[in-house]
Amino acid sequence: xxxxxxxxxxxxxxxxxxxxxxxxxxxxxxxxxxxxxxxxxxxxxxxxxxxxxxxxxxxxxxxxxxxxxxxxxxxxxxxxxxxxxxxxxxxxxxxxxxxxxxxxxxxxxxxxxxxxxxxxxxxxxxxxxxxxxxxxxxxxxxxxxxxxxxxxxxxxxxxxxxxxxxxxxxxxxxxxxxxxxxxxxxxxxxxxxxxxxxxxxxxxxxxxxxxxxxxxxxxxxxxxxxxxxxxxx
Amino acid sequence: xxxxxxxxxxxxxxxxxxxxxxxxxxxxxxxxxxxxxxxxxxxxxxxxxxxxxxxxxxxxxxxxxxxxxxxxxxxxxxxxxxxxxxxxxxxxxxxxxxxxxxxxxxxxxxxxxxxxxxxxxxxxxxxxxxxxxxxxxxxxxxxxxxxxxxxxxxxxxxxxxxxxxxxxxxxxxxxxxxxxxxxxxxxxxxxxxxxxxxxxxxxxxxxxxxxxxxxxxxxxxxxxxxxxxxxxxxxxxxxxxxxxxxxxxxxxxxxxxxxxxxxxxxxxxxxxxxxxxxxxxxxxxxxxxxxxxxxxxxxxxxxxxxxxxxxxxxxxxxxxxxxxxxxxxxxxxxxxxxxxxxxxxxxxxxxxxxxxxxxxxxxxxxxxxxxxxxxxxxxxxxxxxxxxxxxxxxxxxxxxxxxxxxxxxxxxxxxxxxxxxxxxxxxxxxxxxxxxxxxxxxxxxxxxxxxxxxxxxxxxxxxxxxxxxxxxxxxxxxxxxxxxxxxxxxxxx
Numbered sequence: 113x114x115x116x117x118x119x120x121x122x123x124x125x126x127x128x129x130x131x132x133x134x135x136x137x138x139x140x141x142x143x144x145x146x147x148x149x150x151x152x153x154x155x156x157x158x159x160x161x162x163x164x165x166x167x168x169x170x171x172x173x174x175x176x177x178x179x180x181x182x183x184x185x186x187x188x189x190x191x192x193x194x195x196x197x198x199x200x201x202x203x204x205x206x207x208x209x210x211x212x213x214x215x216x217x218x219x220x221x222x223x224x225x226x227x228x229x230x231x232x233x234x235x236x237x238x239x240x241x242x243x244x245x246x247x248x249x250x251x252x253x254x255x256x257x258x259x260x261x262x263x264x265x266x267x268x269x270x271x272x273x274x275x276x277x278x279x280x281x282x283x284x285x286x287x288x289x290x291x292x293x294x295x296x297x298x299x300x301x302x303x304x305x306x307x308x309x310x311x312x313x314x315x316x317x318x319x320x321x322x323x324x325x326x327x328x329x330x331x332x333x334x335x336x337x338x339x340x341x342x343x344x345x
Numbered sequence: 346x347x348x349x350x351x352x353x354x355x356x357x358x359x360x361x362x363x364x365x366x367x368x369x370x371x372x373x374x375x376x377x378x379x380x381x382x383x384x385x386x387x388x389x390x391x392x393x394x395x396x397x398x399x400x401x402x403x404x405x406x407x408x409x410x411x412x413x414x415x416x417x418x419x420x421x422x423x424x425x426x427x428x429x430x431x432x433x434x435x436x437x438x439x440x441x442x443x444x445x446x447x448x449x450x451x452x453x454x455x456x457x458x459x460x461x462x463x464x465x466x467x468x469x470x471x472x473x474x475x476x477x478x479x480x481x482x483x484x485x486x487x488x489x490x491x492x493x494x495x496x497x498x499x500x501x502x503x504x505x506x507x508x509x510x511x512x513x514x515x516x517x518x519x520x521x522x523x524x525x526x527x528x529x530x531x532x533x534x535x536x537x538x539x540x541x542x543x544x545x546x547x548x549x550x551x552x553x554x555x556x557x558x559x560x561x562x563x564x565x566x567x568x569x570x571x572x573x574x575x576x577x578x579x580x581x582x583x584x585x586x587x588x589x590x591x592x593x594x595x596x597x598x599x600x601x602x603x604x605x606x607x608x609x610x611x612x613x614x615x616x617x618x619x620x621x622x623x624x625x626x627x628x629x630x631x632x633x634x635x636x637x638x639x640x641x642x643x644x645x646x647x648x649x650x651x652x653x654x655x656x657x658x659x660x661x662x663x664x665x666x667x668x669x670x671x672x673x674x675x676x677x678x679x680x681x682x683x684x685x686x687x688x689x690x691x692x693x694x695x696x697x698x699x700x701x702x703x704x705x706x707x708x709x710x711x712x713x714x715x716x717x718x719x720x721x722x723x724x725x726x727x728x729x730x731x732x733x734x735x736x737x738x739x740x741x742x743x744x745x746x747x748x749x750x751x752x753x754x755x756x757x758x759x760x761x762x763x764x765x766x767x768x769x770x771x772x773x774x775x776x777x778x779x780x781x782x783x784x785x786x787x788x789x790x791x792x793x794x795x796x797x798x799x800x801x802x803x804x805x806x807x808x809x810x811x812x813x814x815x816x817x818x819x820x821x822x823x824x825x826x827x828x829x830x831x832x833x834x835x836x837x838x
Contacts, residue, residue, distance in 0.1 A: 131624040135631055142634070173616060200619040202612055202663060209676075222623035222656055225630040275691055301692050304719050305726045306657050308788075309733060314695040336646040338633070 121236065122163065125149045126156040126182070127171040127198065132221075136169070139225050145232075153177040153185075160186055165193050167235055169228075172199040172208070180207045183216075194235040196228070226290040226338045233289060249284040252344040254323065254331055256284055265323060276319050283332065283342040292339035316340055359555050363548035370547075371540045378532045385528060389521050390500070394487040397502035400428045401514040405504035408454065408512060418463055425452035425465040428514070449517040451499070453477070457509025466515070468494070477501070477513060490515060497522065557586045565593060573601040604672045611663045618659055626652050661787045664720075668794030675717040675798060679822070682712040682753055683746060686725060690744075693729045701738030704729075708746040712753045715822030716799050724795045727788045728757050728815065734788075736761035740812075748821065752801075755817040763807035772805045792817070 123145040127133040133149055140147045148163070150156035153176045160168070168186070172179035183195055195216040197208055212218050217231050249256040253266045261277055263270040272280065282300050283291065293312040297303045316332060324330040333341050404424060411420045428450070451466025451473055459478070464470035472493045482488060487502040499515035506512065557580060564577040576597060579590040629645050629652075667673045690704055697704050714721075732742045736759045745756040764772055773793035789805070792815075796803045801819040808814050 129620050129624065132620065132627065135624065135627040139627070139631060139634070200616040200623070202615045202660070221619040222626045222652065225627055225634070297692075301688055303689070303692065303722050303726070305723050306653070306660075307726055308654075308657070308730050309696060311693055311696045314699055315692075318695050336633075336642065338630070 121145050121167070122165045123147050123232075124156065124159060124163075124165040124168045126151075126153070126169065126174065126179070128152060128173070128175050129171070132171075136228075139229075143229050151175075153179075153182040156182060157185065157189070160191050161189060165191075167193055167232060168195045169232075170195055170197055172197060172201060180211070183211060196231055196235060198223070224292050224294075224338060226335070227292040227295060230286070230290060230292065230295060249281065249287075251284055251287045251342055252329065252331060254284070256281055263323075265325075265328065270322050272319075272322060276315075276322065279315060279319055280323065283340065286342070288341065288343045290335055290339050290341050295339070357552065357555055357559075359548055359552040362551045363544055366547040367540060367544040370543045371536070374536050374539060378536055382525070382528065382532065386521075386525055389524060393500055393516055393518075393521060394502070397487050397500060397514055397516055398485070401502040401504045401512060404428065404452065404514060405506060405512050409506060421454070421463055422452070422465045425450075425514075428452075448495075449519060451513075451515040453513040453515070455511045455513070462510060473499075473513075473515065554586060558589070561586070561590050561593060568597065573597065573604055604670070607667065607670055607672050608674070611667060615659065615663055619656070622652060622656055658787065661791050665787060665790045665794045668798050671798075673720075673794065673798040675720070677715050677822075678718055679713060679715050680718050680721065682714055682721075682755070683708045683710060685721065686744060686746060686755075689722075689725045689729060693726075693733070697729075697733060697742070700733060702733065702736060703741040705741065705743045706746065707743060709748070712746055712748050713821060714753050714799075714819055716819070717795075720795045720798070724792055727792050731788045731792075732757065732759055735813075751821045753819045753821055755819070757815045757817075758808060758812060760808075760810075760812040763811060763813045764805060773803065789815075 121144070123140060125133060125136055125140065125147055127136065127149070128151050130151075133151070137147050137149055148159055148165075150159055153174050156170070168183075168191075170179045170183055174182065179197065179199075183197070195211065197211065197216060197218045198221060199208070199218065200221040208218055217235055219228060219231060247258050249258065255264045256262075256277075257264075258281065261274070263272055263277060263280060279296070279300050282296065294304075294306065296312050296315075297305060297307075316334070320330070320332045324332060329344070331342055331344065333343065335341060404421070407424045408417075408421050411417050448467035451470065452463070453461065453466075453470050453473060454463040455474065455477075456462045461470060461474050466473075472495075473490075476490055476492045480488065480490060482503060485502075485504070487500055490499045490501045492499060495517075497517050497519045499517055500521075501513055501515040503511055503513045557578075561577040564575065568575055568577075576594045577590050579594065580587045626649060629649050633642055633645055633649075664673060686706060686708070690706060694704060729742075736742065740759055740761045742757065742759045745754070745758070747754050772789050774790060793803050796817055796819060799819055801817060803815065803817045806814050806816075
C-alpha cells in the first residue's frame with residue numbers, strides 16, 4: 113500500500129545481516145521509503161553526517177560497535193531523527209529503555225513487517241504532530257466522541273464496554289493502517305506478552321459483533337498472520 | 346530505625362563473647378586479689394606476733410625482777426598498761442583511746458597452780474583464763490584465742506616464769522580485722538571497676554570485629570541473582586575478617602564470570618536463532634503482501650504462526666534455563682499486582698467465556714511489589730493460559746490476592762480435575778505436562794522460574810474438594826535490604 117506522504121521519507125537502515133537487510137530494504141521501498149543501507153557503524157556515521165534522514169533503523173548487534181553507542185554518537189553529532197532499534201538480544205538493556213523514553217522505539221527480532229511499518233509511522237507521526245488530536249474520530253459512518261466516550265454507527269449508538277471503546281479508539285486512530293496483536297496488547301492493555309492463545313482475536317470478534325452488525329459494511333478486517341485494519345471499502 | 350538498631354545490637358554475638366571473657370577476667374582478678382589478701386593478712390599477723398613476743402618477754406623480765414611484795418602488782422600493771430599504749434597498729438579504735446580500761450590488750454599472770462595472780466585489762470579476766478585453759482598452749486608461740494563475751498578474738502603470747510607461773514599478753518585482733526576488711530572493700534570496688542572496664546573494652550573490640558562480619562553478611566545477602574557486580578566491603582587489615590571478605594569476593598568473581606558466560610551463551614544462541622528466524626519470517630510476509638489469494642496464502646500464514654510459536658518457545662526456554670541457574674536478569678520497578686491482575690483478567694475474560702469458564706478475583710486491595718514488570722506480566726498470562734488450556738468448560742477459576750508480612754500471596758484455584766497424580770510433584774519441571782496437554786510443557790516451569798528469580802516460592806497441590814491450587818508467594822520488594830543496609834554505617838569506622 114503506497115501512501116503519498118511516505119514518498120519523500122528518507123530512511124537509513126543499519127543492519128549487518130545481509131538477508132535481513134535485503135528483505136527490509138525491499139519492503140520499506142515498497143512502502144514508499146527511500147532507503148539507504150549501512151552494514152556497520154562506521155558507514156552509518158559517514159552516511160548520517162552528509163545526509164539528513166527522517167528516521168533511522170538500527171540493529172544493536174553491529175560488527176564494529178554496539179548499536180547503542182552508535183546512536184549516542186549520532187546524537188552527539190546532532191542527528192535528532194527518531195530511531196527504531198532492532199535487537200536479537202534476550203534482555204532489554206537499560207540504555208535501550210532510556211532511548212525508548214527519549215522518543216525512540218524498540219523492536220525484538222523476529223518481528224512482523226507490519227509491526228515494523230506501523231512503528232515507523234508512529235515515530236514519524238510523533239515527530240510531525242505533537243499537538244493534541246481531535247476529540248471526534250470518524251471512519252466512514254462510524255463516529256467516536258472521545259469526550260463523551262460515545263460510539264455511533266450511522267444514527268445507532270453502539271453499546272460498548274469501556275475496554276471495547278479504548279480498543280475501537282485505537283483502531284480508529286490507526287484507521288487504514290495495520291495494527292498487530294502485539295501492538296494492541298502493548299498499547300491497549302499495556303502488556304508486553306506473547307500469548308499462546310487467541311486472546312486478542314476474541315476481543316476483536318466481540319467488537320466486530322457490535323460494530324459490524326448485519327446489513328452494514330464491515331469496517332474491521334483481519335489480515336491473516338499479521339493483524340487487523342479498520343477501514344472503509 | 347533506632348529500635349531496629351537496638352535489636353541488631355541485642356542479637357550480636359559480641360554479648361556472648363564479652364560475657365565469657367569478662368567471667369574469665371573476673372575469675373583471674375579474684376584469684377590475684379585472694380593471694381594478695383592472704384599475703385597482707387599474714388604480714389599483719391607476723392608484725393603483731395613480733396610485738397607480742399617482744400612485749401611478753403619484757404613483761405616476764407619485769408615480773409621476774411620485781412620483788413613479790415605489795416608493790417609487785419602495781420609495778421607489773423603499770424608496765425602492762427604502758428605496753429598496751431604502744432600497740433603497734435595505728436588504727437586503734439577511737440573509743441578506746443585515752444581510757445584506762447583498755448579492751449584491746451590484756452595482761453594475765455597465772456600461778457603455777459593455775460590460779461590468776463594478776464589481771465590487767467577489761468573485765469575481770471575470768472573468761473580469758475577459762476579460754477586459755479581450754480586451748481592447747483605451746484610456750485613462746487603466739488596463739489589465737491576466742492574469749493566468751495568478746496566478739497573479736499585475741500592474739501595471745503605467753504611466757505613461763507622460773508617460779509612456774511605463766512604470763513599471758515593478749516592483743517585484740519580488732520584492728521587487724523578492720524584493716525583487712527578495708528582492704529577487701531577496696532579490692533572489691535577496684536576489681537568491679539576493672540571488670541566493668543574490661544567488659545567494655547572486650548565488647549567494643551568484638552563488636553567492631555563482628556560489625557565487619559555483619560557488614561560482609563549484609564553485603565553478601567544483597568548480592569542476588571540480579572546483581573552480581575557488587576562486592577562485600579574489604580578492610581586493609583590482614584586478619585581473619587579481611588581474609589573472609591577477600592575470599593568471598595574471589596568466589597563472587599568466579600560466580601560472576603560463570604554467570605556472564607551463561608549469558609553470553611544464551612545471548613548468542615538467541616541471536617544466532619533469531620536472525621535467521623527474522624529473515625524467514627520477513628520473506629514469508631513479503632510473499633503474503635504481494636497479494637496472493639487466501640487459498641495460496643494459507644500455508645504461509647500457518648508457517649508464520651509456527652515461527653512465532655517457535656520464537657516464543659525459544660524465549661521461554663532460555664528464560665527458564667537462566668532461572669534454573671539463578672541467572673535470570675531482572676529489571677525491577679515498583680508495580681501494583683491488584684490492578685495488573687484486573688487488567689489481565691479483562692484481557693482474558695472473553696477467551697475464558699468462549700471456553701465456558703468463569704473467573705473471579707478475591708483481592709484485599711492494592712499490592713505493591715518491586716519486580717520485573719515484563720516477567721510478571723508473562724507470569725500472570727501463563728497462569729491464566731494454563732487454566733484455559735487445562736480446565737474443562739463450566740468450571741470456575743478463582744484468584745486470591747493478599748499481603749502477609751511483606752509477602753504478596755497469589756492463589757489460583759479451580760474446580761476442574763486437578764493435577765494428574767503422576768505429575769503433581771513435578772509440574773514445575775520443564776517439559777513435564779499432563780497426558781492430554783497440548784502445550785509445550787514450559788508454562789509452569791516459567792512461572793516457577795520467575796517466582797524463584799524474585800526470591801519467592803510457588804507450590805502446586807490438589808484441593809481437597811477437587812480442583813487444582815497454585816500458591817505463589819512473592820516478597821514485596823527490596824525494602825528490607827535497604828533498611829538493613831543502613832546500620833552498617835554505625836560500625837563501619
